[in-house]
Amino acid sequence: MISSDYTRNLFITDSSSRIVMLVIDGLGGLPHPDSGRSELETANLPNLDALCARGSTGLISPLGPGFTPGSGPAHLALFGYDPWTSSIGRGALSGLGLGLDFKPGDVAARLNFCTVDGDGLVTDRRAGRIPTDICVRLCALLQDIAIPGVKVTVAAEMEYRAAVVFRGEGLSDGVTDSDPQVTGHLPLPLQAATAADERMVAVANQFLDQVRRILADESPANMVLIRGFGRYPELPSMQQVYGLHPVGIAGYPMYRGIASVVGMETPETDWDVDAELDLLQQRWRDHTDEDFYYVHVKKTDSAGEDGDFDKKVHLLEEMDARIPRILELEPDVLIVTGDHSTPSIMRAHSWHPVPTVIVSGHSIPVQGSQLSERSCATGSLGQIPSTALMALALAHAGRLAKFGA
Amino acid sequence: MISSDYTRNLFITDSSSRIVMLVIDGLGGLPHPDSGRSELETANLPNLDALCARGSTGLISPLGPGFTPGSGPAHLALFGYDPWTSSIGRGALSGLGLGLDFKPGDVAARLNFCTVDGDGLVTDRRAGRIPTDICVRLCALLQDIAIPGVKVTVAAEMEYRAAVVFRGEGLSDGVTDSDPQVTGHLPLPLQAATAADERMVAVANQFLDQVRRILADESPANMVLIRGFGRYPELPSMQQVYGLHPVGIAGYPMYRGIASVVGMETPETDWDVDAELDLLQQRWRDHTDEDFYYVHVKKTDSAGEDGDFDKKVHLLEEMDARIPRILELEPDVLIVTGDHSTPSIMRAHSWHPVPTVIVSGHSIPVQGSQLSERSCATGSLGQIPSTALMALALAHAGRLAKFGA
Numbered sequence: 001m002i003s004s005d006y007t008r009n010l011f012i013t014d015s016s017s018r019i020v021m022l023v024i025d026g027l028g029g030l031p032h033p034d035s036g037r038s039e040l041e042t043a044n045l046p047n048l049d050a051l052c053a054r055g056s057t058g059l060i061s062p063l064g065p066g067f068t069p070g071s072g073p074a075h076l077a078l079f080g081y082d083p084w085t086s087s088i089g090r091g092a093l094s095g096l097g098l099g100l101d102f103k104p105g106d107v108a109a110r111l112n113f114c115t116v117d118g119d120g121l122v123t124d125r126r127a128g129r130i131p132t133d134i135c136v137r138l139c140a141l142l143q144d145i146a147i148p149g150v151k152v153t154v155a156a157e158m159e160y161r162a163a164v165v166f167r168g169e170g171l172s173d174g175v176t177d178s179d180p181q182v183t184g185h186l187p188l189p190l191q192a193a194t195a196a197d198e199r200m201v202a203v204a205n206q207f208l209d210q211v212r213r214i215l216a217d218e219s220p221a222n223m224v225l226i227r228g229f230g231r232y233p234e235l236p237s238m239q240q241v242y243g244l245h246p247v248g249i250a251g252y253p254m255y256r257g258i259a260s261v262v263g264m265e266t267p268e269t270d271w272d273v274d275a276e277l278d279l280l281q282q283r284w285r286d287h288t289d290e291d292f293y294y295v296h297v298k299k300t301d302s303a304g305e306d307g308d309f310d311k312k313v314h315l316l317e318e319m320d321a322r323i324p325r326i327l328e329l330e331p332d333v334l335i336v337t338g339d340h341s342t343p344s345i346m347r348a349h350s351w352h353p354v355p356t357v358i359v360s361g362h363s364i365p366v367q368g369s370q371l372s373e374r375s376c377a378t379g380s381l382g383q384i385p386s387t388a389l390m391a392l393a394l395a396h397a398g399r400l401a402k403f404g405a
Numbered sequence: 406m407i408s409s410d411y412t413r414n415l416f417i418t419d420s421s422s423r424i425v426m427l428v429i430d431g432l433g434g435l436p437h438p439d440s441g442r443s444e445l446e447t448a449n450l451p452n453l454d455a456l457c458a459r460g461s462t463g464l465i466s467p468l469g470p471g472f473t474p475g476s477g478p479a480h481l482a483l484f485g486y487d488p489w490t491s492s493i494g495r496g497a498l499s500g501l502g503l504g505l506d507f508k509p510g511d512v513a514a515r516l517n518f519c520t521v522d523g524d525g526l527v528t529d530r531r532a533g534r535i536p537t538d539i540c541v542r543l544c545a546l547l548q549d550i551a552i553p554g555v556k557v558t559v560a561a562e563m564e565y566r567a568a569v570v571f572r573g574e575g576l577s578d579g580v581t582d583s584d585p586q587v588t589g590h591l592p593l594p595l596q597a598a599t600a601a602d603e604r605m606v607a608v609a610n611q612f613l614d615q616v617r618r619i620l621a622d623e624s625p626a627n628m629v630l631i632r633g634f635g636r637y638p639e640l641p642s643m644q645q646v647y648g649l650h651p652v653g654i655a656g657y658p659m660y661r662g663i664a665s666v667v668g669m670e671t672p673e674t675d676w677d678v679d680a681e682l683d684l685l686q687q688r689w690r691d692h693t694d695e696d697f698y699y700v701h702v703k704k705t706d707s708a709g710e711d712g713d714f715d716k717k718v719h720l721l722e723e724m725d726a727r728i729p730r731i732l733e734l735e736p737d738v739l740i741v742t743g744d745h746s747t748p749s750i751m752r753a754h755s756w757h758p759v760p761t762v763i764v765s766g767h768s769i770p771v772q773g774s775q776l777s778e779r780s781c782a783t784g785s786l787g788q789i790p791s792t793a794l795m796a797l798a799l800a801h802a803g804r805l806a807k808f809g810a
Contacts, residue, residue: 030767030769031769031770038769059787063808064793064796065786065789065793065794065796065797065800066407066793066795066796066797066798066799066800066805067412067415067796067800067805067808068800068805068806068807068808069807069808069809070807070808070809070810071809071810072809072810073808073809074809083808083809084409084411084808085411087411087808087809088809088810090810093809093810094810343767345767346767348807349807350767350800351796351797351800351805352767352769353787373769373785374769374771374785377769377771377783377784377785377787378783382787383787383788383789
């Protein structure tokens with residue numbers, strides 16, 4: 001593990017070297033049944049091929065063979081954090097994902113708008129899957145909720161789904177869900193895991209009481225179910241661990257959220273790749289103390305999840321065409337990788353390890369290597385855990401000292 | 406690790422997918438000094454080659470680089486159990502290996518027939534290496550041993566070696582060996598590790614007293630040394646861990662024993678491969694709730710241990726010819742692997758990692774890949790621990806949920 005008692009003193013913090021980690025979400029894929037070629041093998045990627053011709057290639061695995069990660073654990077692994085033990089709770093991820101004002105000490109939870117009858121029994125756990133615009137309107141109504149000593153923020157997600165963030169003294173996340181999972185029952189009473197969680201239960205019950213009153217005349221969404229209580233994840237920052245000044249450049253709020261959890265600065269930007277690269281270039285020029293840039297590209301994953309093989313191929317080619325914009329900056333180390341694989345033929349995240357290239361003055365290129373699942377399987381980096389990538393990034397940047405004399 | 410607090414909720418138990426894991430014992434080998442080709446590289450294996458042309462290949466290592474496993478740990482690793490901490494005691498493995506009636510709560514130990522003089526001093530720790538048929542006759546005599554509240558079963562192994570299983574209330578395995586390791590000494594008195602082991606010591610002493618009387622007039626084997634006390638290993642079952650309904654199909658009793666330790670059903674069968682495949686086909690058709698079949702092929706390992714390179718090649722070709730019998734069943738996932746390597750030129754188990762192929766709809770075949778030590782070294786699975794194979798089997802079968810949001 002990169003962050004341990006043994007490695008603690010190895011990080012060189014006075015280096016002027018600068019690292020770019022380009023994360024193409026859902027990068028890895030699987031062969032198309034007709035062509036036998038994966039998305040990466042189908043795409044025409046001259047710039048990425050050129051990187052592989054002078055970089056070290058390999059495959060990285062977020063959770064080890066067979067295990068498929070969500071975005072949270074997959075990114076934490078990329079940043080060198082143990083993805084099993086550092087995982088971010090569902091409520092917290094929603095809080096991060098919605099770009100809510102969410103900080104250490106806060107507690108987030110997920111909300112489902114639902115329908116209850118006159119006796120308070122749940123008749124529809126999803127309130128007829130109300131459209132997102134109604135969800136937005138109802139969340140606005142819930143902003144009026146006032147609980148002494150606690151700031152409450154509610155934000156719409158999709159359809160009947162929303163999230164809430166509680167801020168105040170003595171809040172915690174050892175609280176059970178109210179979702180009864182079946183209709184015809186009352187919402188479950190919230191229960192505290194320990195005495196220390198009693199205040200959070202009391203606060204959440206006040207919240208639910210006010211929700212019930214505010215939504216009483218709405219239909220079909222006249223109540224909420226609350227679940228997945230989670231504190232803001234408190235991880236050591238990348239400054240503390242590695243001595244870096246890291247910046248997260250991501251159009252999607254959730255990825256800025258994950259980046260901020262590990263201590264990155266996360267300036268806002270559009271989710272369009274060119275806007276992200278504009279921001280990267282501007283920060284690179286104007287903030288010469290910043291030395292680690294995480295750049296996130298979202299649409300490849302969405303195309304994979306939609307099962308749109310051709311679109312994923314096209315998006316990879318679009319990204320390839322923009323690689324020169326990063327090379328212009330002459331980073332000491334450029335890494336191109338993904339958080340996990342999203343094969344179009346599976347329409348989902350998968351466990352398959354992710355093609356990766358590290359370009360620096362200390363790479364070991366393998367002839368004919370390309371950024372693909374099969375080519376990277378025989379690259380000079382081998383097949384390694386995603387958690388090992390940060391150590392390699394720092395080593396290639398001259399930021400890891402020798403261990404032992 | 407596949408079985409941990411983190412992974413506990415990831416196993417999807419309501420899937421209808423079905424997995425076959427074909428374990429060719431001692432599969433891996435080493436190059437013959439004359440040809441430079443290993444057993445797998447020498448054999449003509451068209452059906453296995455065809456599997457590799459559409460599957461993911463790689464090498465699996467039971468205990469990590471350099472460590473050679475016995476059959477027990479090698480198989481436990483294949484089934485996803487930590488082979489270091491879950492290891493099965495020697496007495497227990499003998500009990501399992503002899504196909505003795507051996508269940509949770511029972512305690513097994515190994516017996517060596519030996520020779521003692523008139524004063525009870527050990528003069529030959531192996532009783533002149535009596536032939537196995539005499540061992541069988543003496544074990545039959547020992548079936549008459551009667552200890553109140555305890556059922557005793559004795560079975561011959563090879564030459565002077567046998568095993569005993571004790572069944573009864575309050576038995577345990579914290580008992581030292583009686584073997585003095587040198588001649589000219591009395592057998593060592595059995596000692597209890599804790600107060601809870603005193604009953605087992607008393608039972609074992611009654612056993613030894615009766616052995617002494619029954620064998621008093623035999624020569625040269627007129628006593629036994631007892632060692633390696635081991636309880637029936639109590640591991641969580643594959644049902645509990647993975648939600649599978651697993652079946653072990655193995656002609657040799659020891660492999661049925663290991664399979665039953667991890668909760669597999671283990672119907673009896675001949676050790677002939679065709680008989681095993683008959684049973685597989687019958688179970689597959691008649692027991693559609695069963696979803697994991699471990700099929701064990703023994704003779705390849707024996708040929709390797711005999712140093713018979715050509716015979717191992719021939720047996721591999723015989724197995725290859727039977728692969729279509731498995732493919733007829735159209736399993737969702739077919740894995741062909743071995744528990745460990747048994748190179749003919751070493752005449753023994755070895756530490757070399759084992760060629761492996763996983764065939765499913767989500768494989769990444771590498772062109773020209775074959776089931777051999779060198780070809781699998783550059784397969785898309787990489788070189789991974791054997792314990793990772795079950796997670797891959799379940800992932801390829803759609804039986805592992807995503808971790809984290």
